[in-house]
Amino acid sequence: MLTLKQIYDNQDRVIAGLEKKHFAGAREAIAEVIALDATRKAAQQKKDAAAAEMNKISKSIGMLMAQGKREEANAAKAQTGSLKEQIALFDKEMAQAEEAQRNLLLTIPNVPYDIVPEGTGAEDNLAVRMGNWPNQAVLDSLAAGKPVALRDWPTHADEAIAAERIAQSEKLPHWELAKKYNLIDFDLGVKISGAGFPVYIGQGARLQRALINFFLAEANKAGYTEIMPPTVVNQASGYGTGQLPDKEGQMYHCEVDDLYLIPTAEVPVTNLYRDEIIDEAQLPIKNCAYTECFRREAGSYGKDVRGLNRLHEFSKIEIVRIDTPEHSDASHHEMLDHVEGLLKKLELPYRVLRLCGGDMSFTAALCYDFEVYSEAQHRWLEVSSTSNFDTYQANRLHCRYRRAEDKKVTLCHTLNGSALALPRIVAALLENNQTEDGIRIPAALQPYFGADMIK
């Protein structure tokens, strides 16, 4: 959530930012936050004054008792009744204003950075980089330093490239390839769990393990500490990273013990630092974790959920950083380079999008999505979302650091990104690398997979 300081220091910018995110009623909401703060302060000042008076009297009673002046002590006691009532009254006023303010702040999204493009949806996202894909019009524009809005993306060029690379007649979507090579059994998953829980078999299972090991090894090389957290978390952790209360219905909930299955490793790995004050010398903290991720995906349907496109359980390697405000942007770029490096090594066609205000998540200040092109589905699939949350998440988490310079306690910045989520990577690998002889495994992955082809 936003800090009051952010709001007071830069009211107009905050409102403009919220409007960029298409948050309705931004101006009114901010005015309300400030009004509630004034109410709270007034109540607190009255309460504090009454409490100070009460403390004084109580202390004097203590001293009178010690001196054996019982009657004077009793006289002092008589004064306390109305003070007590006042304190209770002001305290209630204060607590109410505070709670109302907090509830309101929880509904206000993060303020996007200046470089976030204007826009309402996917069409307005800006492609800022791409690779392994000879879509010349886009490449030329990017080379000239001009990002391409998705609404201007030359889709026909993508299809032409895909058609050229694999003869149309042979091109199979990954769900058919999975069957052809006996890699994944979706029906068995339905039998033992339900739709969206695939069973990986043989070479399919080995490919999963190879990717997990590859992604973890690359993260380790880049200086991330490997964490293996619990995949089930308590309510406080859900609130800490913002999945609760907003996305209550999207998480699997074990009601008997009131625990939640994690939708991403971001939740446990970031909550490691909940209620902590970190020494600046420790920053940036760079952690990575492989976990299974669980998402109910209520309301999804159609081609979006076909095959591996959208699952209830999937594997993901997440990178998480805790950093200073001064360095968080540099950290973000390092993360983006890392993710891009993975896609280069996997030889997958990719593009990097800077999300527009309307398409960003509630909590992000700046977010880049990575998409890979699926040559059989003729569409781009999101495989990573790499965001800087500024202080928004840290404020909720109470994650702070002690500045080396002046020992002041200040909110950290938090960042995270997928590096990477497996299912759509697998989908693209299978579809894009299909040949007459089998499915080609990219060179970087071969040591982990132990073969150069799936046959």
Place this chain on the structure above:
RNA sequence: GGAAAGAUGGCGGAGUGGUCGAUCGCGGCGGUCUUGAAAACCGUUGACCUUCACGGGUCCGGGGGUUCGAAUCCCUCUCUUUCCGCCA
């Protein structure tokens, strides 16, 4: 699942109704000494809210209660540890 004990500042650990936000040790920071470091010695060292400031208020796992006054007493919840049971 049964029984018992416990939860205090970065850590360890005192404190059972009245100047206790909390003795002390470790750690951290500053200094003396030293060419430098270590050791020793001296000093200092929580967070949050509020105030231009002085100051004031809150916090001893969470919530509630008793009392003029609660870290300390009562209720309740959560968690941890130990023993028994079960068990990969």
